[in-house]
Amino acid sequence: MSARDVLRKIIGIELDESSQFGYPARQRMLDVSHNVILYLDDITVSFDGFKALNKLNLTIDAGELRCIIGPNGAGKTTMMDVITGKTRPDSGTAFFGQTVDLTRLSEPQIAHVGIGRKFQKPTIFEQHSVFENLELAMITDKRALTTLTAWLCDDDRDRIADTLRQIRLDKEADRPAGLLSHGQKQWLEIGMLLMQEPKLLLLDEPVAGMTDDETMRTAELFVSLAGKHSLVVVEHDMAFVKALGGKVTVLHEGSVLAEGGLDAVQNDQRVIEVYLGR
């Protein structure tokens, strides 16, 4: 073991030449040559013996819009925790593209390689203005010392203004985010995700608490994002899932129960049993 390895073991700082404070140069890292952006292979996570994920296998194609459904406790949120580095799997591998091993990166590092996450409960900075929420999320060098002297150029302001229009919050830009309605908070969090310019977006119940009109507008937005980005959407609202129109994966007891188009999945006998009870 070299001195560098020893140091890395002791203090846990990545000392790779290509990275500073452990943030890999993202362009070099992401390789989607096999047209697959996310591989989850045999992932198992157990909490005190309860298997939240049980040998889960899932692959997401580049540019795909995938919906994940499943009853409560099926492991949907745990799966997102594994992908974003919040939970380490007990076994199995998680790869982003061909080369990025997600199980070895921290949450901020995973954000930097290009995975954005929206939480089930809208999580925004309530004390900050809507504009500042987007400013903080914007893709840039996010190390502490660079942040100290960071400033917004005109291009940055334009980009924030564009996103504000896209999420229909341009009139609320200077209001504290805590004062927004629930649906608006959901939109703001989606906007923050867009500012990160992630390759893969993980969206945990993005339309909960939205009006029907807002829900349909969100569906339109997601459909327009697919192709350029890959999206994984966890949702209970079947009308919304239908509007998204992508492939559907059903999770049950921590593994994949069925996969396919919405109609095929809804008519699958096992899925009906799981949802209606035996």
Place this chain on the structure above:
Amino acid sequence: MREPFIFRIFAALDARTRLGVAAFLAAALLLVPVLHLALPADSAFHVSTYAITLLGKIMCYAIVAVAMDLIWGYGGILSLGHGIFFALGGYAFGMYLMRQIGRDGSYQSDLPDFMVFLDWKQLPWYWSGSDSFLWVALLVVAVPALVAFVFGYFAFRSRIKGVYFSIITQALTYAAMLLFFRNETGFGGNNGFTDFKRVLGYTITSPETRLVLFGLTAAVLAFTFLFARWLVASKFGRVLTAIRDAESRVMFIGYDPLWFKLFIWTLSAVLCGIAGALYVPQVGIINPSEMSVANSIEIAIWVAVGGRGTLIGPIVGAFVVNLAKSWFTVSFPEYWLFFLGLLFIVVTLLLPQGLVGLWKTAWKTAWKTLRQTKEAQA
């Protein structure tokens, strides 16, 4: 090319703050010296030596309070061990003052008296160079910074938060106090360092030296305030408050909270160290009681009383609580701790925003009533 840093700090200020800081500096650097030196001692406007020492001491506390507010009010990290950084700065500078005594001590030795008393023949290695002002000035900054950085790195990396973090900081300062209490560790035992005679060759008790120290403390306080203002208004400050409010969101948009917390934590410790170094020559003593847990808790009380999350609040809090303390400990010494406890309860229950919050609410209400009466008249 952007303007130099120092200009940006000033450019970010509003007119009211500039005026306030200028008035404060004018009072501390011109008015107080004139009133102290030019007026006879029996004049009603004469500022006594006692008052200068007291205000100088409180200004040091105010620097500590601002440092505390940066991590607690803005970073959401409550330290109940900030006394350790204050004391480390104080001890480092205190040793310089001990060396300045030279052969004028009771034992007429080159060594500080307490070392002669312990029958030591030479300085321990860690105090070598302590006769150099520059080296000690470096220690005042570097020692608190190093302790804070190492402690903070492991604590924040292990994601220790909230009350657990507070308790560990208490343990840290308590352990340090026990260490400094011991005679063989070379910090003067429970008497600490005292009987100072000179600083940079000037008599430490002369009015001029006192006024210079007083003015220097005022300038450091003003600079600390302005720097903190700039910092919390920067993007760094916004990330910091974001970490306080929703740390996981901050991580998932790609900021590593560790380095942000570590930076503000170390900065806060350095400010405390500088405050400690300014405190010791004015008060004339540094001993391990500065590291007691109660002292560190008191720092948090100043901030809470003044109003955390504002920068003027901690300064107001440090002045109000310490002026009350110096009055109480003379008039009713046995009731001070009860009063302090009561104050903390009242502030927590009734004034979550502290005195600054109370002032703002009162101001708003008065303004509203005034407008309503005007409208009613019209």
